[in-house]
Structure formats: C-alpha cells, structure tokens
Amino acid sequence: MKASRIGIYASLILLALLFALPVVWLVWTSLKLPVEAAAIPPVWVFTPQWSNYVDAWSDRGFASAFLNTVVIGIGTVIVSIAFGLPMGYGLARSPIRGKQAIGIGILFLRMLPEMIFLIPLYGIYRSLGLFDTWTGMILAFQIITLPFAVWLLRGFVEGVPVDIEDVARVDGCTDFQVLTRITMPLILPGIVASAMFTFVSVWGGLLFPLALGYSHAETISVAIANFRGYSNFQWPVMAAGAIxxxxxxxLFFGFVQRHLVAGLTVGSVKG
Structure with missing residues (x-):
C-alpha cells in the first residue's frame, strides 16, 4: 500500500515537472539576449536581462494591449453569462419539443472553426463601424463563448432539483425571481466556471483580434505576435510578454479555484 502510494506521488510529481518545463524554459528565454536565445546549443550561463520585461511592457505598447484584453475579457464574460444563463435555464426547464436538438445545434456552432466567420464579420464590421472597437470584439467572441456558456450552464441547472423551484413558485415567486433568487445561488460555482473558461478563451484568442482589430482593440496575443524585427523574431521580448x-x-485561477473545482463537479453525480 505504501509502495503504491509512493508510486502515485512520484508519477504526479513527474507529470507536474513535465507541465512546468515549458514555463521554466519560457522564463529562461525571457532573461536572455536575442543572440543567446537563438544559440544552438543553448546558452546555460548568462547575465539576466530584466530589461526585456520593461521593453515588452512599455516600449512596445504592451500595456495598452493588456488593458484592451482586460476590458474585452470582462465585457465578454458579462454578455456571455447574461445571455447564456437564461438560455441555459430555458433549455433545462422549458417543456418545448426539440430542445435537445436546439442544444446540440448550439454546441455544433461552438465546434465550427472561427475562420468561416471572419469574412462576413469583416464586411459587417466595416459597414457598421465596429471594426477595431471593444464592442465589436466582445460581440465577435460571443460566437465561441456564448454557445459554450449555454451548454455548460444548462447542465448545472439540470443538477438543481425542480422541487426547490416549485416551492418558490408556490410562495409567489415569478420565473425571473426563481432564476435570480433560487437557481443562481445554487449554481454559483457553475457560473464561476463558465466565466473562467470564457475569460480564458478571450485572453488567449488570436484570430478574431488579428482580423477584426488594429490598434484600439489590439489584444495581448496580437501584441506578443508583433514582437518581431524586420527579418527575425525577438524571442526574449516575446517570452517576457508571454510571462x-x-x-x-x-492569480485569477488561484482566486476562484474553490468555486472552479466545485463548478466542474456539480451535476457529475445524479441519483
């Protein structure tokens, strides 16, 4: 028993080291000179260049892209949850026929590649003045975040016993009050999980910001991709920006970890 436990811990530690290795290498690269970062074999002894972080943050406009990403991410989360929660609740509780097909259709929309939306969105945004704006970017990200939020929140709502909501209706609550006062507090971990995955999708998204933004709505993914010279990539500055x-x-994962873990396990066991 003790030997098996040691084997499990050893395997977990090895797996953690494997996942941490790319991050360590990224930090290592961010502290090198460009010549040292591109050297083969790798340079192991060098003087740390902390100026790469200053260059990434200030000299290359990274701070502005960082702010844009925060605003777009928060806006996308608010819109996705505001619309995804009632839509997921409707799919879970509505007696309409064909709601299963509707749910599968919403999930299918999430599976479509982003590329097929770019040309139509580009033309629409140019005509409506949404190109290179926070609002346009928030609406574009709904294509990939809203279907996921609807599907995820639907599962959390189905994990709430219907009897609890029926008791609230007997006491005089409207459907909106049942949703906001009864269901929402019970599925708060699920809402946090949905918000987290939505924010991460925006934070790491590249295709929509690259095609539908330029300067006013540039995100950190685009800013990092632009850390390049005339004929070469500035690997240390790119690594510093990635860090x-x-x-x-x-920090955000650590802050919402308790709710996130609870949200991922809500409704996993029924009966």
Missing part, C-alpha cells in the same frame, strides 16, 4: 500575460491568469 506577463500568464501572471493574471494564474
């Missing part, structure tokens, strides 16, 4: 972009996600 800066990763820190808020780590």
């Amino acid at each position: 800066i972009a990763t820190i808020p996600q780590i």
